[in-house]
Amino acid sequence: MSDFTTRPEILGTFGVVTSTHWIASAVGMAILEKGGNAFDAAVATGFVLQVVEPHLCGPGGDMPAIIYSKKNDKVEVICAQGPAPAGATIEHYTSEGMKLIPGDGLLSTVIPGAFDGWMLMLRDYGTMTVREVLEPAIYYLEQGHPVLPRVSATIKGLAEFFEKEWPTSHETWLPGGAAPEPLSNFKNPVLAETWKRIVRESEAVTGREAQVDAARDAFYRGFVAEAIEDFLKTAEVMDASGSKHKGVLTAADMAGWSATIEAPQTYDYHDWTVAKTPSWGQGPVLLQSLALLSKIDLASMDPTGPEFVHTVVEAMKLAYADREVYYGDPEFAQVPIQTLLSDAYNDERRKLIGAEASYELRPGKLPGFENQHDLTMSMLASFSGKGAVYEPTMAHLSEKRGDTVHIDVIDRWGNMVSTTPSGGWLQSSPIVPGLGFALNSRAQMFWLKEGLPTSLVPGRRPRTTLTPSLALHHGRPTLAFGTPGGDQQDQWQLPFFLRYVHHGMNLQATIDMPLFHTTHFPGSFYPRTSQPGNIMVESSVGEAVLGDLRKRGHDVTVSDAWSVGRLTAAKREADGLLKAAATPRLMQAYAVGR
Secondary structure, eight states: OOOSSSSOOEEEEEEEEEEEEEHHHHHHHHHHHHHHHHHHHHHHHHHHHHHHHHTTBBBBBBEEEEEEETTTTEEEEEEEEEOOTTTOHHHHHHHHHOOOOOOOSSOOOOOHHHHHHHHHHHHHOOOOOHHHHHHHHHHHHHHHHHHHOHHHHHHHHHHHHHHOHHHHHHHHSSSSGSSSOTOOOOOHHHHHHHHHHHHHHTTTSSHHHHHHHHHHHHHHHHHHHHHHHHHHHOEEEEESSSSSOOOOOHHHHHTTOOOEEEEOEEEEEEEEEEOOOOBSSSSSHHHHHHHHHHHOOOGGGGGTTTTHHHHHHHHHHHHHHHHHHHOOOOTSSSOOHHHHHHHHHHHHHHOOOSSSSOSSSSOOOOTTTTHHHHHHHHHHOOOOBOOOOOOOOOOSSOOOOBOOOOOEETTOOOOEEEEEOOHHHHHHOOOTTOOOOBBBBBBGBBBTTSSSTBBBBBOOOBOOOOOOOEEETEEEEEEEEEOOOGHHHHHHHHHHHHHHHHHHOOOOHHHOOOOOOOSSSOOSSTTTTBBBEEEEGGGOOOOOHHHHHTTTOOOOEOOOOSSSSEEEEEOOOOTTTTEEEEGGGGTTTTTEEE
């Protein structure tokens, strides 16, 4: 393999931060320089990403994180995925004329989880105060930040809709009536005041941990929750259904919820153990894919060749098919995850990976789950949506749909964070008056049909696509990685991890390699469409590879080189050497460290 990379692999021993925006990465590094740990840095980085990538995440969104605490010496998951509100019933939504939950507006909102997740990370694992981690975000809200061209294009594309339907968003994103020009200096003083008030309320009590809890109270049981409820009591706004609807979220919903710390779902692959979210997220599809591929000699394949691409894609089709039938919030549904990851199950499933591309959705049919399998397949068969309309990270897709960000941090003590914040982007719903941010649209992950693990039920977590990764090598926490991209997140992480494990390149060289994914299975986002047999491949694989994939029967869509995926990764070697890398795609992500 060539040693050429688009950027150097960052090396050091003090600390590394890599994220989907250079300013956010620099802020995280500044926190480490001030003596903060990886958790402090991740929190500050996360709040800054809400400012500089507002089309990808916001304060009203959600956040899963996989962390390793040197003090606790264990890998854990922080679940800051808010559940459905008490009023979010199938009966109510169908009475509103819904067959699918729209991808924007107020009916698609669940309890905003990100803020509590960040504060839980800060309180239980960090060392800094609420003021210290919020000050960088407040600075960029007040002093401004350079507007990304994609943010400018998104706002311009929505200007007429905002003016007509979401006037509070028009006021925030088009101050003076005009969308910000690319790379112009943009401010959001209203959100700055929200964070400054939270800081003040946190400092009304004594003690760092008590201050963090006071900030949580201000958001979930104080002025933020009150402002959200006041807005939702009367707001009735246009959404993707083509009609106006009111939301169902209340202050009582917010007051009764808090983020949680859970054990990860893991799978042992060769010398590695990969940790992912449990089945309330899609993370186990990466583990299922590894289980399917574990007895295939990937090391002997060209990592950009047609055999590798075909084999990995066919494994992902099988894993994602199981996601559709079996995944959901394990507190509300029985999820047979141990069976899905077992050798016996995958030895049989592996036989389905043939020489040609598959066009059928082929979930396994497990004993005791036959009705669930048949109900899901019947529903999907009756749903007519076709054509891939997934949550796009790629620049060549619609500017009007939201996406996600990612952060990886490792500090000098060996603490590690991999987190994929999302939701509450500027396209999701109207700005809440007086707060300067919008709510999320995560409820669109639910189905409006009874009896599924992903059926809409109050208190249930939606099956989020957010899926950070942390891998242990010979039992030692070693590698943090992830990417934005909705249903594609694990599809881009999988070839990255396989290439890194089997082909001996550094992090940056691995990230730079051509990426691919399939839109074979139903998307998680409204309008829940699919494109059986389709794969999207970066043109940089070359014409010979593309031609071979077509001969194998794949419906190949060729994307521009450097247009798919936004991976970042950080690693700690056994001797304490730290490494980090970030994708050059879209020219936003950056790794820093020393």
